[in-house]
Amino acid sequence: MLKFPEIDIVGDIMAEVAEIEVLPRFKNLSIGDINTKSSADDLVTTADVAAETRLTDALSKLMTGSLVVGEEAAFKDPNVLEYLKSEDAPVWVIDPVDGTMNFSSGYSEFGMVVALVYKGETVSGWLYKPTTKGMILGEKGSGAFFKGKDYRKQLHVSKVEDLSKMIGAVGRNVGFKDKNLVEPLYWGSAAYNYMLIISGNADYSAYRTKTIKPWDHCAGILLHEEAGGYTAFIDGGKYQPLMDVRNIISAPNKEAWEYLAKNLYAGTGKIKRGNLL
Numbered sequence: 001m002l003k004f005p006e007i008d009i010v011g012d013i014m015a016e017v018a019e020i021e022v023l024p025r026f027k028n029l030s031i032g033d034i035n036t037k038s039s040a041d042d043l044v045t046t047a048d049v050a051a052e053t054r055l056t057d058a059l060s061k062l063m064t065g066s067l068v069v070g071e072e073a074a075f076k077d078p079n080v081l082e083y084l085k086s087e088d089a090p091v092w093v094i095d096p097v098d099g100t101m102n103f104s105s106g107y108s109e110f111g112m113v114v115a116l117v118y119k120g121e122t123v124s125g126w127l128y129k130p131t132t133k134g135m136i137l138g139e140k141g142s143g144a145f146f147k148g149k150d151y152r153k154q155l156h157v158s159k160v161e162d163l164s165k166m167i168g169a170v171g172r173n174v175g176f177k178d179k180n181l182v183e184p185l186y187w188g189s190a191a192y193n194y195m196l197i198i199s200g201n202a203d204y205s206a207y208r209t210k211t212i213k214p215w216d217h218c219a220g221i222l223l224h225e226e227a228g229g230y231t232a233f234i235d236g237g238k239y240q241p242l243m244d245v246r247n248i249i250s251a252p253n254k255e256a257w258e259y260l261a262k263n264l265y266a267g268t269g270k271i272k273r274g275n276l277l
Contacts, residue, residue, distance in 0.1 A: 002090065004116060004124060005062050007137045011126055011147060013058045014112050018130040021050040022097060026131070027106045034104050037075055043100040048072055051096035055114065059092045070094040071215045084117060084214060084242055091117040093241065095215035099189025108132075109274070111191030115219035117241045125219030127191050127198075136198055136223055144198055144226040157229040157252040158200040163259045166203035166251075169193035169274075173208045175265035185274040194220025197250060198227045204251040204260055212244040221250060230254045234261055 025033065025047040033046040052070040060066055067083040069091055074080045083091050092114060097103050099110030108131040116124040127136045136155065138144040144155045160166055168174070168184025170193070176184075184206070187193055196202035198220070207217075218241035221231045230253055231239050233246040247264060251257035 002118070004090070004118075004139070007124055007126070007139055008147075009062065010059070010114060010116075010124070011128070011135050011137050013055070013062070014114060014126055014128045015130075015133065015135070017051050017054045017058070017096075018112060018128065021054055022047050022103075022112070022130050026103065029104055041101060043104055044072060044075075045097065045100060045104055047103065048097045048100060051112070052094055055094050055096060056092075059094070059114070063090060063092075066090045066092055068092045068094060069214065071096065071213070074215075081214075081243060085120070087119055090123075093117055093214050093218055095191065098191035098216065099187075102188045107188070109187050109189050109192045111189055111195065113191050113215060113219050115214070115222065115241065117214075117218065120240060120242075122218045122222040122241050125222040127195050127219055127223065129192070129195065134195075136195055138223050138226045140222060140226070142226070144223040146199065155199050155223075155227045157197060157224065157227045158203045160203055160252050160256050163256055166256065166260075168204050168206065169196045169202040170205055171207035171209050174206045176260070176263040177265055178259075178263045181263065187274040190216040190220060194224060194250075197229065197252075198223050200227075204249065204256060206247070206249045206260060206264060208247045208264070210245070212246065212248055214241045214243065217241075217248070224250050228252070230257050232257060232261075234264060236261075 056068045095113035103110040112128040114126040124139045135147045164180040170184040193205045231250040
């Protein structure tokens with residue numbers, strides 16, 4: 001039987017990479033350190049590239065025979081995404097800096113993401129916020145945990161009594177038909193959104209982006225489910241760690257998901273941006 005690495009070891013690797021490649025560049029980027037990819041708001045920095053390179057090397061060595069799907073590598077060569085269909089090799093999925101726009105603007109709402117996928121299923125996930133050194137991590141079937149400097153605690157999604165009072169941390173272009181629902185916030189980082197809903201500090205997330213990308217979602221969705229949450233595509237389909245074009249919602253339970261799915265706005269939503277720090 002295939003043995004997966006201990007989750008704390010992977011977490012330590014992420015924290016070390018953050019200290020070496022990400023934090024020294026935070027608020028210290030020059031114009032030459034920032035480039036665009038598919039659009040003007042799709043950024044890549046020297047921190048993204050350097051962190052992904054170092055994570056790829058370390059994680060590949062940690063698990064012999066494993067493959068890596070990194071956001072930056074997949075942008076350069078989309079064929080890398082085919083690794084996720086492997087029936088034999090475990091696959092690391094990496095987003096070295098999720099929320100690059102925030103990072104490059106000096107806002108702290110960004111994160112590092114790693115997931116481990118095996119036979120088309122996410123089996124482990126890690127979300128790390130370098131500026132606070134807080135990490136959420138877990139394995140399938142074992143719960144989701146917050147790991148701080150000196151302590152560790154199990155996390156649970158929020159308990160909702162009034163669906164219209166739920167707080168949302170969402171992607172772009174998300175709105176809802178029910179005008180009684182509290183207006184959701186856009187934070188500019190899926191990793192940060194997932195950390196909020198996994199810890200119960202927000203109630204749900206929803207994404208209507210053109211493509212649901214595995215490095216944005218597979219770690220967060222696994223950890224959210226391990227904290228007791230419910231996630232599905234808008235058509236009710238179960239999430240799989242592949243590129244997909246369907247809208248997706250994560251909620252504290254199925255009843256809340258059904259309410260949000262029924263009310264998801266079909267047009268272009270206009271939402272508030274969170275108060276970035």
